[in-house]
Amino acid sequence: MDMLTRDEIAAARLTDWRKLAQGLHARYLVADFAAGARFVTAVGDAGDATGHHPSASLGTGHVDLKLVTADAVYRDDEGTEHLVEWVTEQDVDLARRISEIAADHGLDADPAAVSVVELGLDTARSATVAPVWAALLTGHPGSQGHGSPGDEIRDATGRVPNLWFGDGDEHGSPGQRFHVEVYVAPEVAERRIAAVVAAGGTVVDDTEAPSLTVVADQDGNRGVLCVAQAAAKG
Secondary structure, eight states, X not given: OBOOOHHHHHHTOOTTXXXXXXEEEEEXXXXXXXXXXXXXXXXXXXXXXXXXXXXXXXXXXXXXXXXOEEEEEEEOTTOOEEEEEEOOHHHHHHHHXXXXXXXXXXXXXXXXXXXXXXXXXXXXXXXXXXXXXXXXXXXXXXXBXXXXXXXXXXXXXXXXXXXXXXXXXXXXXXXXXXXXXXXXXXXGHHHHHHXXXXXXXXXXXXXXXTTEEEEEOTTOOEEEEEOOOOOOOO
16 A cells, blocks of 8 residues: 655644654543543454554553554655555544544543654664664564665564664764654644753754754754654645
């Protein structure tokens, strides 16, 4: 099944859900564990009916859900097909059904609360170093390039954050190679950056904002605030 573009995802108008990193994410507020378990069971039944399921996490007062297709089709500029982890139409359809189930259970969504953390490593030799990080993070060589046409490390079980590789100088020795990527809902991005600045941090680079905003702490350690944005209309 073909991966959807950012514009196609935005056009679906999934009010309960936010596109973060590779998938769709939602948080529903529940009164107690039993209510959350009943909701997850109903979501599971809906997934059984379609043959597609979200991942679910039941916490205190909330249920977090993620929808992503493990074998979405991505075509590069040469037309070569790759299987990647990304949002497809089946995720959008199930997201709509889950929203209906939540309404039936009297549950409210809290889309501003969803967040995803990934890791970034700047290197000129991703193919060389990736096996080391695959072994360390997941213990499985197949996690290198899993759900990605590149060398990114993705744990199929979701135990650890994804690790992607950015461009780095092969001969340079930058002060920081690792950084944290924090994906948030669009409506909270400005507040999150303001909180960083109020805490003593600085905005290092906002030329790609709101999609990417680079911030730093007082010691110069950098992080990136990420927001999934549909393409601007001309």
